[in-house]
Each structure stands twice: as C-alpha cells, then as structure tokens.
Amino acid sequence: MSKSILIRFHIIILIFLLANSCAKIGRPSGGPRDKEPPVVVETVPPYGGTGYSGYKVEITLNEYVALDNINDNLLVSPPSKKKPKVWIRGKTVIAEFEEDFKDSTTYLLNFQDAIKDLNEGNILEDYSFVFSTGDVLDSLSVTGNVFLADNLEVPEKVFVLMHRVLADSAVKKQMPDYIALIDRFGYYRLNNVRPGKYRLYALEDADNNKTYNLETEAFAFLNEPIYVTADSNWIPVVKDTVTIIKAPPVKTTKKLTPKINPKDTIPLTGKNKLMLYTEAPTARFLQSSERKLKNKLEYVLSLPPDTMEFEFRIPDADSNSYLIERGIQRDTLIVWLTDSALYNQNQVTTILRYPATDTAKVVETKTDTVQLRYVPPKATKSSVIKKPVSLQITNNIPGGLTKPGQQIMFKAETPLREPDTSMIKLVDIIKKDTLKVPFVFRKDSITSTKYYFDFDILPDKKYFFEADSGAFTELLRRMLRLNRYKDFPEVCRYIQQTCFHY
Numbered sequence: 001m002s003k004s005i006l007i008r009f010h011i012i013i014l015i016f017l018l019a020n021s022c023a024k025i026g027r028p029s030g031g032p033r034d035k036e037p038p039v040v041v042e043t044v045p046p047y048g049g050t051g052y053s054g055y056k057v058e059i060t061l062n063e064y065v066a067l068d069n070i071n072d073n074l075l076v077s078p079p080s081k082k083k084p085k086v087w088i089r090g091k092t093v094i095a096e097f098e099e100d101f102k103d104s105t106t107y108l109l110n111f112q113d114a115i116k117d118l119n120e121g122n123i124l125e126d127y128s129f130v131f132s133t134g135d136v137l138d139s140l141s142v143t144g145n146v147f148l149a150d151n152l153e154v155p156e157k158v159f160v161l162m163h164r165v166l167a168d169s170a171v172k173k174q175m176p177d178y179i180a181l182i183d184r185f186g187y188y189r190l191n192n193v194r195p196g197k198y199r200l201y202a203l204e205d206a207d208n209n210k211t212y213n214l215e216t217e218a219f220a221f222l223n224e225p226i227y228v229t230a231d232s233n234w235i236p237v238v239k240d241t242v243t244i245i246k247a248p249p250v251k252t253t254k255k256l257t258p259k260i261n262p263k264d265t266i267p268l269t270g271k272n273k274l275m276l277y278t279e280a281p282t283a284r285f286l287q288s289s290e291r292k293l294k295n296k297l298e299y300v301l302s303l304p305p306d307t308m309e310f311e312f313r314i315p316d317a318d319s320n321s322y323l324i325e326r327g328i329q330r331d332t333l334i335v336w337l338t339d340s341a342l343y344n345q346n347q348v349t350t351i352l353r354y355p356a357t358d359t360a361k362v363v364e365t366k367t368d369t370v371q372l373r374y375v376p377p378k379a380t381k382s383s384v385i386k387k388p389v390s391l392q393i394t395n396n397i398p399g400g401l402t403k404p405g406q407q408i409m410f411k412a413e414t415p416l417r418e419p420d421t422s423m424i425k426l427v428d429i430i431k432k433d434t435l436k437v438p439f440v441f442r443k444d445s446i447t448s449t450k451y452y453f454d455f456d457i458l459p460d461k462k463y464f465f466e467a468d469s470g471a472f473t474e475l476l477r478r479m480l481r482l483n484r485y486k487d488f489p490e491v492c493r494y495i496q497q498t499c500f501h502y
Helices: 002-023 492-497
Strands: 040-044 056-061 065-067 075-077 085-089 092-096 106-112 115-117 127-132 140-148 159-163 178-181 187-193 196-203 218-221 226-228 272-278 286-293 296-301 311-313 322-326 332-337 347-357 363-373 393-395 408-412 424-430 433-436 440-443 450-454 462-467
Touching (some): 075 178, 106 178, 140 196, 159 187, 196 272, 286 347, 296 347
Antiparallel strands (some): 075 106, 085 092, 106 127, 159 178, 159 196, 196 218, 296 332, 311 347, 322 332, 424 462
C-alpha cells in the first residue's frame, strides 16, 4: 500500500513540474535590430529598359516602406507640368503620370532619400530609376558646380536646367529637357543625356514651375551653349569619403577598424561652373504681405517708393488702434495692432496705396485691398493648459562679454515702452564696494522693438545690472510678468554670472 502511494506521489510531482515548465512562456527577443536599407527586387519597366509605352512606374522592394516628403524629393527629368501621383501598395512604390511620356526619350526618376523602410526608417539613399520610351537609353552626362556670385558660397536649394532650344526665351517659356538638384557642396550631375547642343542654366525657382519668370529668383547661365559628346560618357559616381584613423595607445594590441562618416564627403568638381545672381528689380509692386503674429502686419515693396506714397489704413478703424513703423528706405511697413477688436479677428482687411508698374511699364499709385489671415499654431497637449507667457527680452552680448565700442541692445518680439530707469540699477563692482554708473536708454530709429543701453564702458571693469519686475513693459499694454532674477531668463542669466565686462 505504501509503495503504491509513493508511486502516485512521484507521478503527481512529475505532472506538476511539467505543467510549471510549460506555463513559463518567455517573450521572444526579436533578434538584432534591422540596420539594412530596403532593397529593390523588381521594377516595371525594367531598370534601364527601352521601348516602354506605359503610363506608370512600379518599384517593388523586399520589405514594407514609407515615403518621406515625396512631393519635394522626387525629381523627374525631363519634368512635366503635372507631377506624377505617387503612392504605396504593399511593398511596391507606384508613380503614375498624368501626361503621356515623350517619344524616344530617356526618363530619370530621382527619389533622393524619400524611400525608407517602415519599421526602422533605414533610408534607400539617393535612389534613381531610369528607362527609355525609345530604342536607345541615353547615357551621357553633364557636371558642374553652382556658387553665389557675390561671395562664392554655396546656395541652399538650386535647380540646374538644360534646354535643347537655344533661344534665350526658352528658360522663361518652356520646361527644361533635363533637370538636376545641386548637393550641399554645390555640385550637380545631369545624367542620361542625349548627345547634342544645349543651353545650361541654374535657378532658385521660388514658385516651383521650373521656369525663370520672377525677377526675385536667383539665376545663372553660361554665355555659350555646351556640346554634350561621348567624351563625357555617363559613369556612376563613387562617393569618396574622408577617413580619420586615430593612432592606438602605446600599450595596446587591439586592432582598430576605421569608421567612415558618410557626412565627410569630399566635394566634387564638375566641368561647368555657374555663378548665381539676383537681378535688380525694375518693376514696382507689392512683393509680400504677411501676418505671422496676430497683432503684427508686414508689407514689403519690390523697390523703395522714393517720393511716392506708401500709405496704410484699416477701413472703419481709428488710427490710434494701430502703430505704424517704416524701414529706413520706406520699402517696408510694419503695423502693430493695439486694439483687441482688431487683432482678435481671424482676417483683417487693409487698404494700401503704393507705387506699381502697370503692363505698359508706367508707374502709378495703386490702391489695393489686402486681406491678411492669422492662422494660430496647432494646439499640443502641453499647450492646452499653459501659464501666462512673460515678455521675452534678448540681448546682443552672450555671456556678458562686450567688445570695445559695442552698443548693448535689448530687443523684444513686440514694441517696448521706454524702460523705467527707476527700476533699473547699474553699478561698478570695485572689490567689496559698488559705485553707481549713470546710463540712458535710446530707442532704435527704425523700430520700437529695440532699445540701446548707453553708458561709459571702461576696460578692466565689471558692471552689475539689476532690473526689477516692470522695468520693461510692452507698448501694446501687456505688463511684463517677471519675478526679480528668477524669471528673467534672457537678461538676468548673464547679469548674475558675468555682468558686463571687456
């Protein structure tokens, strides 16, 4: 009997152990993190294919992907007036063209860095796809660099355009036959070009229509046409990189593996250099009007009005309900709305009178109705319940260190009242004693948002500046909400630490 009980006891223990081990289900580790970019596995038409007669391009990858700012990143050469529609279906990127492809033409789709994998965001860097609608795939290239003419620096975003039509008017009236975007070093490369004679241009393209139709757009051109021949045959560029290998310590045998930083790319030099310039405007017009703040309206003319009018008014509003400031050449007009009944409106209707050039190139005074809408920033979770915002004051002496002859300046985003000097103290620190220093505030001659702080700054001296709450107030009747020192982030930070000194 005892033996039977012992056997049953062992069986029960065995069952319990088995059940307990089965219940312990661990979470899978998921394996190493994916660091590889997506890989193209199939395309329609085939990469480098000829005789294509379809209307869309399909690029299938080995994993699910996402598109990053595809409308700006995708560059099609030759460009069309209507951009292709691009979307994702499964693991396939589809670009559908609304205009028919040109006959016997090589097309290049440069996605730049727009394609990345869905999970980890690994980028398929500088991906381009090429095919031809004819029997031949063009394979020549044109290279060069673009610089700013006035300082030889590299512009931020400039297109290089190439036209078969050699007339000077082609760049103003027609889409280019080839287009490329310069890199961060100003280098460009037009690939898959057909042999022939071309005009070469560079364009800032402010209105994104690939034609030079605005005087304000930066522009460049070569004086003579270029000849594209087999001497500049298309060869893929292998990006060189600068590799810095630090010498190992003396007492070590560990092998060092050089790390390559893709950002340390050696700038490339091309054959055709273009100098970008902005043509001096000759026509008079209202160049811009905007309302970045709800109480600030800004208008800019293409040229100074000289002796002609540049006037502003708001219908049915008292002139005391706004403050007008003008630029030094009177071509800029800033209006500060002081009446809440005005600046709380989503849209403000304004009347301007300014010199304008008509179609017959005659300059006359134009009366224009301009409506400016204020779009507040989108609310976030942190901004739903927010504390009152203090008036932010900035200065031009980071760290409190001044230079000989420098004028100390305090600046706000909105106009300031003249600072209350009874709430401000400036002392010369001499060991343990202090000596008061006389000072004055001087308003900027152009704008009320700036005040200069004038006093005799002597070498080898340290000065301590103290401003009580209310010393600086907003002209638009919003009191500065500050506690002494503690809530004075932009001014008292350096006052407490280093003061003013050479």
